Amino acid sequence: MRKVKWFMALALVIALILANLGPLKVQHLSIQLAAEHLFDLGPLHVTNTLLCSWIAVAILIVVGWVSSRRLVNTPAAKSWQNIIETGIEALYNYMQGLVGDKARAFFPVIATFFLYILTCNWLGFFPGVSSIGFWEEIDGQRVFIPLLRGATTDLNTTLALAVCSVLSSQIYGVRFQGLLAYGSRFVAIGKLAAFFQALAREKKVHLKLLFGSVLDMFIGILELFEELTKILSFSFRLFGNIFGGEVLLVVIAFLAPFVASVPFLALEMFGGFIQAAIFAILTTAFLGRATSGEHHEPSSDQAKVPTASQTGQAVISR
Amino acid sequence: MEISRDLIAGLTIAIGSIAPALSIGRFVSSAMEALGRNPEAERGISSNLIVALAFTEAIAIYALVVALAIKFVG
Numbered sequence: 001m002r003k004v005k006w007f008m009a010l011a012l013v014i015a016l017i018l019a020n021l022g023p024l025k026v027q028h029l030s031i032q033l034a035a036e037h038l039f040d041l042g043p044l045h046v047t048n049t050l051l052c053s054w055i056a057v058a059i060l061i062v063v064g065w066v067s068s069r070r071l072v073n074t075p076a077a078k079s080w081q082n083i084i085e086t087g088i089e090a091l092y093n094y095m096q097g098l099v100g101d102k103a104r105a106f107f108p109v110i111a112t113f114f115l116y117i118l119t120c121n122w123l124g125f126f127p128g129v130s131s132i133g134f135w136e137e138i139d140g141q142r143v144f145i146p147l148l149r150g151a152t153t154d155l156n157t158t159l160a161l162a163v164c165s166v167l168s169s170q171i172y173g174v175r176f177q178g179l180l181a182y183g184s185r186f187v188a189i190g191k192l193a194a195f196f197q198a199l200a201r202e203k204k205v206h207l208k209l210l211f212g213s214v215l216d217m218f219i220g221i222l223e224l225f226e227e228l229t230k231i232l233s234f235s236f237r238l239f240g241n242i243f244g245g246e247v248l249l250v251v252i253a254f255l256a257p258f259v260a261s262v263p264f265l266a267l268e269m270f271g272g273f274i275q276a277a278i279f280a281i282l283t284t285a286f287l288g289r290a291t292s293g294e295h296h297e298p299s300s301d302q303a304k305v306p307t308a309s310q311t312g313q314a315v316i317s318r
Numbered sequence: 319m320e321i322s323r324d325l326i327a328g329l330t331i332a333i334g335s336i337a338p339a340l341s342i343g344r345f346v347s348s349a350m351e352a353l354g355r356n357p358e359a360e361r362g363i364s365s366n367l368i369v370a371l372a373f374t375e376a377i378a379i380y381a382l383v384v385a386l387a388i389k390f391v392g
Contacts, residue, residue, distance in 0.1 A: 033390040233376070240379035243386070278372045 012259045029254045031247055035154040036145045052129065053151035056119040091280075098281070099288040102176075106287050109168050114280035117152060117161065121242055121272030124150020125265060130246070152242040152275075155235060162234035165283045166227055173290035182290070186224045188216035230286065234279065241275045327389040334381020341374050 035047035067080040075082040091111055095103040123129060133146035151157045173182040184190055191213035198206050245268040252261045349367040353360060 031390065033386055236380055236383050237376040240383040241376070244379060244382045247386070274368060274372050278369065281369065 008259075015259050016256055029250065030144050031250060033243075035149060035156070038145070038147070047154065048130075048133075048146055048149040049151045049154035049157060052123055052148045053120060053157055055148070056116060056123055056151055059119055059123075060115060095284055098284050102288065102291060105176075106172070106284060109172075109287070110280050110284050113161065113165065113283055114276050117238065117276040117279050118273060120151040120157070121276060122269065123148075124153060124242065124246060125269060125272075150242060150246065152238055153246050155239045158235040158239040159231070161238065161279070162231045165234055165279070165286070166231050169283070169286045169290040170227075172287050176291035186220045188220040189213070191216050234282070238275055238279060241271060245271055323388055327385040330388060331378075331381050331385040334384070335378045338374050338378040342371055345370050345374065 035049040038046050038048055038051065040046065063080075063084065067084040071081065075085065088111065091114065092103060092107060095107060095110060099106060129148045129150060130146040132148070133144055135142050136145050137143075170182075173185075176182075191209055195206060195209040195213055198204070198209060249261055249264055249268060252264050345367060349363055352363050356363075
């Protein structure tokens with residue numbers, strides 16, 4: 001054990017010396033925030049991140065096809081089906097702990113987000129991705145353009161994912177609650193209607209209801225803004241984490257090309273997994289919130305379904 | 319006097335990471351306390367801790383994104 005440690009330390013020192021003396025020193029540190037444009041496919045502007053996201057899609061399709069080609073009831077221990085099923089089942093069980101019975105309805109969306117983001121994040125760590133490319137003259141400067149670059153290091157990809165996530169929460173909300181019930185979350189006119197009903201019936205102004213309706217309207221506007229800011233926070237979180245990780249790796253590789261970046265690679269791979277999980281968990285939570293509607297007029301819900309403890313108390317108090 | 323973009327980018331991430339650093343420290347300290355009191359609940363505590371840490375870290379990441387944008391865009 002001791003010998004191994006000594007050997008590793010020696011290798012590290014030699015690598016550091018080699019890296020800073022010899023021709024192996026990395027000469028050029030290039031960090032590009034925007035994805036580089038490769039070629040045009042009709043009206044489509046193909047960048048290196050877009051190419052990488054297509055590869056991620058292809059990988060997912062191929063893995064899905066291979067693992068579900070011959071479905072059997074009891075798959076062999078080392079078959080593709082068994083491996084994939086284990087992962088999917090773990091994901092499903094975790095989701096069930098979060099949202100319960102609705103997990104079955106949410107699972108396709110959430111699992112797609114998770115698997116796609118995870119593939120995109122980890123694709124960036126493959127050797128050759130963002131290191132194989134070509135030099136190009138742009139504005140009199142020689143610029144290195146990598147052929148592939150991790151798809152989530154582009155704000156466009158993460159923005160599209162965030163928009164999909166927020167849109168899916170709206171769609172599920174409408175599907176589970178109906179358009180009117182879900183829309184009343186943003187345009188809260190329930191209390192206003194009650195106020196006018198009371199006014200017409202009793203010819204008396206209920207100030208409390210009026211104030212409540214104004215407050216509800218205001219909260220509805222806030223909810224609308226929350227949906228918009230969700231897109232921003234979703235996309236920035238994913239993009240910033242993955243891009244920041246890549247920048248960290250590049251800088252570390254610039255300082256010490258050989259051994260020093262290995263722990264950082266491990267850290268960033270863990271970070272990529274965590275970010276994919278965070279995206280999936282957050283989307284699950286927002287879907288759960290959009291479909292439950294229990295933050296909305298809890299009194300009427302309780303009136304419909306009295307719980308056991310409430311009825312018990314009522315009996316006792318009588 | 320002109321202030322360089324590098325300085326502003328550096329200040330952005332330096333100031334922006336103060337609050338997340340403090341709150342991450344607070345999260346971890348309370349998680350450690352909870353672990354010390356109830357070592358059986360390690361799985362739940364650590365998974366919740368990681369989720370909370372990722373949220374907090376995201377705030378520092380926003381500052382990082384802004385800093386990167388200041389440095390590299392425009």
